[in-house]
Amino acid sequence: MAPGDSTVPISIQESLFLRGLSPAEVTAILNASMRRQFPARTTITHQGTRADDFYLLLEGRARYFFETPNGKKVLLMWMVPGEILGGMSVLDRPSRYLASTEAVKDCTVLWWNRSTIRDLMREFPRLLENALSIAVSYIDWFAETHAALISRSAPERLALVLSGLARLIGKQASGGLLLDITNEELAGAANITLYTASRILSRWQKKGFIRKTRGMLQLRSPERLFLDLG
Amino acid sequence: MAPGDSTVPISIQESLFLRGLSPAEVTAILNASMRRQFPARTTITHQGTRADDFYLLLEGRARYFFETPNGKKVLLMWMVPGEILGGMSVLDRPSRYLASTEAVKDCTVLWWNRSTIRDLMREFPRLLENALSIAVSYIDWFAETHAALISRSAPERLALVLSGLARLIGKQASGGLLLDITNEELAGAANITLYTASRILSRWQKKGFIRKTRGMLQLRSPERLFLDLG
DNA sequence: CGATGTATTGATGTGGATCAAAATAAGTGG
DNA sequence: CCACTTATTTTGATCCACATCAATACATCG
Numbered sequence: 001m002a003p004g005d006s007t008v009p010i011s012i013q014e015s016l017f018l019r020g021l022s023p024a025e026v027t028a029i030l031n032a033s034m035r036r037q038f039p040a041r042t043t044i045t046h047q048g049t050r051a052d053d054f055y056l057l058l059e060g061r062a063r064y065f066f067e068t069p070n071g072k073k074v075l076l077m078w079m080v081p082g083e084i085l086g087g088m089s090v091l092d093r094p095s096r097y098l099a100s101t102e103a104v105k106d107c108t109v110l111w112w113n114r115s116t117i118r119d120l121m122r123e124f125p126r127l128l129e130n131a132l133s134i135a136v137s138y139i140d141w142f143a144e145t146h147a148a149l150i151s152r153s154a155p156e157r158l159a160l161v162l163s164g165l166a167r168l169i170g171k172q173a174s175g176g177l178l179l180d181i182t183n184e185e186l187a188g189a190a191n192i193t194l195y196t197a198s199r200i201l202s203r204w205q206k207k208g209f210i211r212k213t214r215g216m217l218q219l220r221s222p223e224r225l226f227l228d229l230g
Numbered sequence: 231m232a233p234g235d236s237t238v239p240i241s242i243q244e245s246l247f248l249r250g251l252s253p254a255e256v257t258a259i260l261n262a263s264m265r266r267q268f269p270a271r272t273t274i275t276h277q278g279t280r281a282d283d284f285y286l287l288l289e290g291r292a293r294y295f296f297e298t299p300n301g302k303k304v305l306l307m308w309m310v311p312g313e314i315l316g317g318m319s320v321l322d323r324p325s326r327y328l329a330s331t332e333a334v335k336d337c338t339v340l341w342w343n344r345s346t347i348r349d350l351m352r353e354f355p356r357l358l359e360n361a362l363s364i365a366v367s368y369i370d371w372f373a374e375t376h377a378a379l380i381s382r383s384a385p386e387r388l389a390l391v392l393s394g395l396a397r398l399i400g401k402q403a404s405g406g407l408l409l410d411i412t413n414e415e416l417a418g419a420a421n422i423t424l425y426t427a428s429r430i431l432s433r434w435q436k437k438g439f440i441r442k443t444r445g446m447l448q449l450r451s452p453e454r455l456f457l458d459l460g
Numbered sequence: 461c462g463a464t465g466t467a468t469t470g471a472t473g474t475g476g477a478t479c480a481a482a483a484t485a486a487g488t489g490g
Numbered sequence: 491c492c493a494c495t496t497a498t499t500t501t502g503a504t505c506c507a508c509a510t511c512a513a514t515a516c517a518t519c520g
Contacts, residue, residue, distance in 0.1 A: 066373065068381045072381040129321075132320070133322070135365035136318065149380070151302040182467090191380055198469085214518080383476090412498070425500085432500070444485055444497090
């Protein structure tokens, strides 16, 4: 199969990972990959296992998470098409994945094994620069999240999560952005309990800022969330 | 001044940033730098300003921190000789520092401007690999800290901070590792209040796990801290 | 229609922040 | 060496945001 053909979505051409490469170079890189599928709710990379595989997300939605020594599942960033998974595999020394990745919805990915992606990086040093930029974007995410955990209340964090996800996975619809997400996922992302999340969302719904149905949330006025942090 | 001469401490030769480079290459890189001093309590890089300067810490102690939009100061990792400061300056696009760095004790650093360090990275691609490894180590730190914030109690976090700092800045002495650190710094690192920190430390002192004097802490049995998390 | 996953709502508990004050230790200058 | 200032630390009393526990309601589907 030739993954670099017309079936590759636009978002890939604009992927941060492929930034600054010529179309010919992009084709060469994509041609060295294999296309793979991961059904929703399956794990793509496993925290603690050898980082041997590198992926570029073509379609679907995934997220990073990890488990703490005391068994708590910690949710990290969401990944959308154009983003990479398993970035640890590009390091010069063999390493282990810091976190796991799971397909939240059915995912199509491009896959390279470690030595292939490392060879490509040697051939196209630009890829290495891009990997560094991506690593920095993770650091940025963690710094933001760290600050939020320390200095913001539960409603504030939930509002931040909601407006962040809206930009990432919101679909324009009549009467506001539509997010297909459960309360549990929201609570996990904001690091609050399911109960607290439900209470805050109910309040916002009463005020007409959002509408919530099972597994789906309609965001009417994102800005106003921040004016009602009780 | 020739910074690459015999006055460069051993720890620099073992710096993660210079890993895998030949002595001749290291000399070339260090010779392109200037030596600079920062007195204790001065700021080296400023969050939000253009990332134009890159530093390698030779002597002293520094730490990253940043201020949240609502004015709270958030303490991040400590830096010891051999570690870099201002890493954002190596990115291919001009960027801004994500965080600030301050000298905790008097610091001696090597300094490169952005274009110099970028030229060196083009000449020695190994530097770029090393920069990526360092970025990953920051991600690792954030992931650990994130997990701790979410899933561990105040005494647990303080115990973690203490054992981490012991490895980093502890000096062997009769009757346990000696750390020169204040309660305020410990509290900041563990993200608890000064009062909570003081109470926990008092308890540990009563049990003989530590000894605390003004600005100084003696760690007798690090392991036992984790057995007394009340 | 049960069965199962998802969401709401109320009652209760608590870890650690916050507020207030005093004790201790370390300079500093006369 | 002492009086005085200033930084660090301790200790007690109070409070509150959020977790936790318990129960029920609602949706969706085979």
